[in-house]
Amino acid sequence: xxxxxxxxxxxxxxxxxxxxxxxxxxxxxxxxxxxxxxxxxxxxxxxxxxxxxxxxxxxxxxxxxxxxxxxxxxxxxxxxxxxxxxxxxxxxxxxxxxxxxxxxxxxxxxxxxx
Amino acid sequence: xxxxxxxxxxxxxxxxxxxxxxxxxxxxxxxxxxxxxxxxxxxxxxxxxxxxxxxxxxxxxxxxxxxxxxxxxxxxxxxxxxxxxxxxxxxxxxxxxxxxxxxxxxxxxxxxxx
Numbered sequence: 001x002x003x004x005x006x007x008x009x010x011x012x013x014x015x016x017x018x019x020x021x022x023x024x025x026x027x028x029x030x031x032x033x034x035x036x037x038x039x040x041x042x043x044x045x046x047x048x049x050x051x052x053x054x055x056x057x058x059x060x061x062x063x064x065x066x067x068x069x070x071x072x073x074x075x076x077x078x079x080x081x082x083x084x085x086x087x088x089x090x091x092x093x094x095x096x097x098x099x100x101x102x103x104x105x106x107x108x109x110x111x112x113x114x
Numbered sequence: 115x116x117x118x119x120x121x122x123x124x125x126x127x128x129x130x131x132x133x134x135x136x137x138x139x140x141x142x143x144x145x146x147x148x149x150x151x152x153x154x155x156x157x158x159x160x161x162x163x164x165x166x167x168x169x170x171x172x173x174x175x176x177x178x179x180x181x182x183x184x185x186x187x188x189x190x191x192x193x194x195x196x197x198x199x200x201x202x203x204x205x206x207x208x209x210x211x212x213x214x215x216x217x218x219x220x221x222x223x224x225x226x227x228x
Contacts, residue, residue, distance in 0.1 A: 004157075033215065040123065042203060042220040043158075058215070090157055102148045102205065103216060105157030 002027045006091050006106035012114050013078070013085065021076045021109045023091035030095045032074035033103065036060065037088040046089075049074055078111060086113050117141045118206050120219035128227055133191040135222050137204030140185065144206040148216070149178060149189050152201045161202075162189070194226045 004025040013019045025032065031050045035043040045058030049068040063082025068074055074093075078085045088110050092103035119138045127133045137147075145166040150158035164171040164178045164187065171178050177190045191198055204219040 006157075009155075035218075040220055042118075042120075043218040045215055045217075048215055088155075092157075102150070102160050102163060103158075105150075105159070107157050108155065110155070 004091055004093055004104055004106035006089075006109050008109060009107070011109055011111045013111060014114060016080045018077055018079050019111065021078065021089055021091075021111070023074045023076065023106060024072055025074075025091075025093045025104070025106075026072060027093055027104060028071070028095070029093035029104070030071070031093060032068070033092040034058075034064070034066065034074070034076045035090045035092065037090060037108075043090065046076065085111055087111060115140075116220075117144075118204055118217050118219040120202075120204055120222050122222050123220070124223040124225070126225045126227065127194050129196055130193045133189075133194045133198065133224055133226065135189040135191075135202050135204075135224065137187050137189075137219055138185060139187075139206050141206070141208065141217075142185070143208040144217075145209070146207045147178070147180060147187050148205045148207075149176075150203045150205060150218075151198075152203060152221070158203055191224075194224075196226050196228050199224055199226050 007022045033048040034046040044060050047066040049055035065077045090108050091106040094103045148163040149161040151161045152158040162173050162176045162178050164180050180187045201221045203221045205216040
């Protein structure tokens, strides 16, 4: 079945550590996105990529980095510069077309700083 | 600046009655709107969408209404079922079905009581 896989589901990070969240899709979608969910704030865009080897900052990119070396993969690194990284992280993908159903989301990664 | 707002953090309705979830937007460039449903610790799933050339779109128990002059849209669920209990996000996009990124509201927690 086609879909988006995020791993791990739960991740614990110590202060000062960098961690990388994985996002893989087999939907052959061109565009991929990373969102962060905090209580009461909805989903906020961190980074997005429309094609391989290209990506743009979203609304809250500070303290995060990404790469897009393959169409299927869009990993997100939460660096030690991110002041408040504890959140639920969602990866999404889509391609434009006649049957536009918006984004397909992964099941998310909950990151906790300990 | 919150371009998409869901001013009701929560809504509680009785099974069988109508649920009405509201969403307001400020960006007049938005021309495509979507509703997503999200369960805890899962990614959002697409529910229904509407283009700005329409004022109503219906899919089974779900109907979305768009009032462009008021920059307001609403999701009606009739009849409401306990399985509808979830967080509902409104999202908006500029540029139709192109690669435009989605802007999300804060979400409304719907609880349907048996």
